[in-house]
Amino acid sequence: MHSVFLLTGSNLGDRATQLSACIAALQNRAGTVTASSQVYETEAWGKEGLPPHLNQALHLSTTLSPLELLTVIHDIEHGLGRVRQEKWGVRAMDIDIIYYDDMVLNLPALTIPHPLMQERRFVLQPLTEIAAAYLHPVFRKTTAELLSSCADPLAVMPGNAGER
Numbered sequence: 001m002h003s004v005f006l007l008t009g010s011n012l013g014d015r016a017t018q019l020s021a022c023i024a025a026l027q028n029r030a031g032t033v034t035a036s037s038q039v040y041e042t043e044a045w046g047k048e049g050l051p052p053h054l055n056q057a058l059h060l061s062t063t064l065s066p067l068e069l070l071t072v073i074h075d076i077e078h079g080l081g082r083v084r085q086e087k088w089g090v091r092a093m094d095i096d097i098i099y100y101d102d103m104v105l106n107l108p109a110l111t112i113p114h115p116l117m118q119e120r121r122f123v124l125q126p127l128t129e130i131a132a133a134y135l136h137p138v139f140r141k142t143t144a145e146l147l148s149s150c151a152d153p154l155a156v157m158p159g160n161a162g163e164r
Contacts, residue, residue, distance in 0.1 A: 001031075004060040004069065005099040005131055007114075007123050011044060012092045015054040018080055022093055023058065025076040030069060031062030037126035041159030054159055057098075057126035066100050070110050073097070098127060102137045113138060121152040 006026075010018040016039065023033055037057040044050035062069060073095045081092035098114045105112040113136060117123045124147040127134075132144040139146065 001061045001063060002101050003099075004031075004062055004097060004101075005127060005134070006058045006060055006073075007055060007094075007096045007098055007127065008058060009042075009053045009055040009094045009096075009122075010092055011051045011053040013081065018093050019054055019056050021080055022076060022095060025079065026058070026060060026095075029076065030064060030072045031060045033058050034061055035059035035130040037129035039159050040122065040126050040156050042122035042156045043154040053122065055122050055126055055156075057123075057130055059130055066097065066103065066105055066110055066112060067107075069097065069100075096123075098123060099131070099134060099136075102135070104137050118146045118150065119152060121147070121150050121154055121156045124150055125156045 008019055008022050019039060023036065027033055035058070040055050042053045042055050044053060064072065077091075077093045077095055096114055097110070097112055098117055100112045103112050114123070117127075118136070118139065124143060128143050128147045132142060134143050135141070136143070136146060141149075
C-alpha cells in the first residue's frame with residue numbers, strides 16, 4: 001500500500017457537499033481514506049475576487065500508481081462538476097496530490113511533491129493537522145516546519161462543514 005496525502009477544495013456550489021462526495025468517491029475508487037483534517041475556509045490563492053474555498057487534507061492508502069491515481073482523481077473531479085477553463089479559476093472540486101510515499105516525481109502531467117505546497121498556507125495548515133511530522137523529500141523539512149516558515153498572508157480559518 002502507498003501512503004498519499006491529498007488536498008481537496010471547492011469554491012463553487014455547495015462546497016461542503018462537494019468535499020463529502022469527494023471523500024466517498026475516493027473511498028470507492030482509489031483506496032481508503034485513513035485520516036482527514038477539519039474543513040478550513042480559505043481565501044482564493046493566485047487570483048483575487050474569487051469566492052472562498054473550503055479545503056480539507058486527506059490521507060489515502062492506495063494500491064494505485066501515481067499516474068493511475070491522477071487519472072482517477074481527474075475522473076472524480078469531472079464527475080463532481082469540475083470544468084478546466086481557467087488556471088486558478090472557480091472550481092466545483094479540486095484534488096491535488098501533495099505527497100506520495102517519499103517519492104520525488106517530475107513528469108509533464110504530475111509533479112510530486114506538489115511544487116507549490118510550501119508557498120500555500122491553505123495546503124500546509126490542514127496538512128499539518130494530519131501529517132505535521134511528515135518530511136518533505138526535497139526540502140528535508142517537516143510539514144509543520146514548512147507551515148511555520150510560510151510567508152503566504154492569506155487567511156485560513158477553521159470552517160464549519162456546512163455552508164454559511
